[in-house]
Every structure is written in structure tokens, then in C-alpha cells.
Amino acid sequence: xxxxxxxxxxSVYRPHYRSVGVFDAMVYPGVPELLQRIHASDxxxxxxxxxxxxxxxxxxxxxxxxxxxxxxxxxxxDEKRSAKKDxxxxxxxxxxxxxxxxxxxxxxxxxxxxVEGAAAHAVPTIFVEWGYGSTAEQVGAVAxxxxxxxxxxxxxx
Numbered sequence: 142x143x144x145x146x147x148x149x150x151x152s153v154y155r156p157h158y159r160s161v162g163v164f165d166a167m168v169y170p171g172v173p174e175l176l177q178r179i180h181a182s183d184x185x186x187x188x189x190x191x192x193x194x195x196x197x198x199x200x201x202x203x204x205x206x207x208x209x210x211x212x213x214x215x216x217x218x219d220e221k222r223s224a225k226k227d228x229x230x231x232x233x234x235x236x237x238x239x240x241x242x243x244x245x246x247x248x249x250x251x252x253x254x255x256v257e258g259a260a261a262h263a264v265p266t267i268f269v270e271w272g273y274g275s276t277a278e279q280v281g282a283v284a285x286x287x288x289x290x291x292x293x294x295x296x297x298x
């Protein structure tokens with residue numbers, strides 16, 4: 142596609158996704174409870190998604206999950222912040238600016254983009270098997286977990 146064609150495709154896709162596709166999602170078993178436990182533990186928590194921030198907020202609000210995050214960090218609407226490494230940098234910046242200790246962060250993700258984007262900032266990744274990624278995308282992760290309960294044990298003990 143040319144840049145003009147890509148921009149046109151995005152202008153068609155985004156309104157459809159915002160009204161229909163954004164809600165074609167599921168909450169994985171145990172994740173809401175784990176997010177609540179993390180929130181209650183006072184560990185700082187930021188989303189770091191390549192989705193536009195406004196769409197990520199729409200999804201998390203719809204499933205009543207936003208309340209457990211300190212920040213919902215995503216791609217900027219103008220696509221200037223769309224690479225995962227840039228989203229991770231912004232999430233870390235927001236957390237640090239709020240006074241959170243970001244000396245020992247961890248990424249939780251399900252795609253190679255998560256592993257690579259976090260690694261660009263020396264942030265280790267815990268790869269979750271219940272997402273969209275394949276086994277091949279786990280390369281570089283410091284751990285691989287099969288369930289929210291297993292993830293909770295790693296993060297919270």
C-alpha cells in the first residue's frame with residue numbers, strides 16, 4: 142500500500158473497530174482477579190499496548206478493568222507513538238513521573254513485540270500462553286506462564 146492508501150484504510154477501519162470490533166474481545170479466566178490483587182498490593186501497574194490509547198481505554202472500561210491500572214498507556218492517536226518500544230518508554234515515564242519505583246519493572250505480554258519492545262529498555266518479559274502469540278514468540282522471555290494464577294505467583298508470591 143502507498144501511504145495514502147494506508148491512511149485511507151485506517152480511516153475506514155478505525156470507526157468500525159471503535160463501534161463494533163473493540164468489543165469483540167474476551168477477558169481471560171483469572172485476569173480480573175489478578176489485576177485486583179496487583180492493585181491491592183500497591184505495585185504500580187501500567188498497560189503498554191500498541192492499540193491506540195483511547196481504544197484500549199474503551200475496551201478496559203467496557204470490561205470494568207481500568208480501575209486496577211495506574212495508567213493506560215497505548216499508541217498515540219496520531220501514530221507517532223506506535224512502536225512497542227516507544228509505548229513501553231512512555232509507560233515507564235508516566236510511572237516514574239507519578240513517583241512509582243521503576244527500578245525493577247517487568248512486562249507481561251503475549252507477542253514477540255512485547256518481548257522486543259520491553260528488551261529495548263532492559264525490561265524482562267513474562268510471556269503468557271493464553272494470548273495471541275505462538276510458542277516461537279516466547280524467545281527472549283524470562284518466564285512463560287500458562288494461567289493467571291501462575292502469573293500471580295510470579296508477581297506477588
